[in-house]
Amino acid sequence: MLKHLITTLLALVALVAWAGPASAHGRSAEADVRFAQTIAGMELTIVVRASVRVPAPLQVDVVAHTPGRGGRVDLTILAVAGGPSSTGTVTIEEGRPGMYPAVLAVDRVGPHELEVRAGEERSVLPFDVLVPRTPLWEVVAYAAFACAAVALIGALAGAVLSRRTAAAGFAGAVVVAMVVAFTAGVLSPWFAPTAPEGAPPGPPPDAMLGRPNAQAMIEVLPDKPRPGSEFRLRMELFDGSTGRPVDDLAEHHAALLHVVVTSQNGSYFRHVHPIRTAPGTYEVRLRAQEEGRHRVYAEFERADAGGQQVTGEFTVGGPARASDGVPAIASAALGDAPVTEPARPVAGRPARVTLDTGVNGLQPWLGMAGHLIVRSQDGGYLGHVHEAGSMVAGSQRVPDESVAGYEPRLGFTFSFPRPGQYLAWIQYAKDYKIVTVPYTIEVGDEP
Numbered sequence: 001m002l003k004h005l006i007t008t009l010l011a012l013v014a015l016v017a018w019a020g021p022a023s024a025h026g027r028s029a030e031a032d033v034r035f036a037q038t039i040a041g042m043e044l045t046i047v048v049r050a051s052v053r054v055p056a057p058l059q060v061d062v063v064a065h066t067p068g069r070g071g072r073v074d075l076t077i078l079a080v081a082g083g084p085s086s087t088g089t090v091t092i093e094e095g096r097p098g099m100y101p102a103v104l105a106v107d108r109v110g111p112h113e114l115e116v117r118a119g120e121e122r123s124v125l126p127f128d129v130l131v132p133r134t135p136l137w138e139v140v141a142y143a144a145f146a147c148a149a150v151a152l153i154g155a156l157a158g159a160v161l162s163r164r165t166a167a168a169g170f171a172g173a174v175v176v177a178m179v180v181a182f183t184a185g186v187l188s189p190w191f192a193p194t195a196p197e198g199a200p201p202g203p204p205p206d207a208m209l210g211r212p213n214a215q216a217m218i219e220v221l222p223d224k225p226r227p228g229s230e231f232r233l234r235m236e237l238f239d240g241s242t243g244r245p246v247d248d249l250a251e252h253h254a255a256l257l258h259v260v261v262t263s264q265n266g267s268y269f270r271h272v273h274p275i276r277t278a279p280g281t282y283e284v285r286l287r288a289q290e291e292g293r294h295r296v297y298a299e300f301e302r303a304d305a306g307g308q309q310v311t312g313e314f315t316v317g318g319p320a321r322a323s324d325g326v327p328a329i330a331s332a333a334l335g336d337a338p339v340t341e342p343a344r345p346v347a348g349r350p351a352r353v354t355l356d357t358g359v360n361g362l363q364p365w366l367g368m369a370g371h372l373i374v375r376s377q378d379g380g381y382l383g384h385v386h387e388a389g390s391m392v393a394g395s396q397r398v399p400d401e402s403v404a405g406y407e408p409r410l411g412f413t414f415s416f417p418r419p420g421q422y423l424a425w426i427q428y429a430k431d432y433k434i435v436t437v438p439y440t441i442e443v444g445d446e447p
């Protein structure tokens, strides 16, 4: 009995000492998954809530930022490995931004697909159902406590039966077990985090070199949309050497893909999140407004690789027109106009751009309090920075769309690469609605 106890304790000590490099790759089981989607004329964020066990109900919240004419959104969750599917529906009310919850179900961990249907459109979004696993140090600590309890009983029994040697041995085992348990607890911060159940395997050793950038083919259908008409912007991502679709995009600022479309003079500006219509293929429906050349900028990140930006171009109804002016401050702006410090920023030096939105309790959009998108006059350069903001009431690890807690003043630091005029747009969310404030900045040369 005593021998067994000591053997168990030694094994636990070995386990603590090992604390091997467990796979720490990927997202944690406690994090929600977010997919911004521009679908059926609506700008949505679909939030798949974290689950703590399976099988279990799975909450999926559809946040309607721009509900447009609203309508039905059908959700279906399917495990890639097979098994029953689970469905849910939310009905977005016309012109009513907000959070529309649905409860679906999952019966296993691992790779899943969430199908989103709205209007004529269908998007299939891959995600992993993860369930937290008990960390190794906790297993060790609990096992050691159990050993200590058994040894304590042995020591007491030895004392009652006047078996001194045995009692002393058991008492020693209690001490060793407690030391193991406390050591595990004290060392817990240094233990490699335990990968949650259902997490994909970490990258193979050769992946340390990084995956190659994806190649992008950007086109519009029809290839020359008319002003006022709807068109589809399609983006195909593929591997340059094999030609196979690149379909391993990671959630990056609450979306798989961020797309900005601007007309030459910047009066047309869309920040949208295309739906995934096939592996490696993303589409978004837009309505053309004005004739001329338009630029497309797409930002995404392959899993286990860096982020990248790709650009494309298309023309609306006829030949491109020369730049004819700059956007005015939108009537949508609620607070003050943006202020730049210094008033005339110097190229290559950080400038401060602030906007007092006048909104008490800004909400996060795409995980941030505010977004600043900057384009050079000719469209050759597009930059994007964030205001992480501070929540008025405490800070949340993952800011939720439903929490209206940011300070009204948004501040960004931005270094304009060259002198000249820039078009800029600040975006933030209020009452779930996205507000876009366009303005222009004149950047000077070295003083």
Ligand SMILES: [Cu+2]
Pocket (backbone or CB within 6 Å): 036, 255, 257, 258, 259, 271, 272, 273, 366
């Ligand atoms: Cu975006």
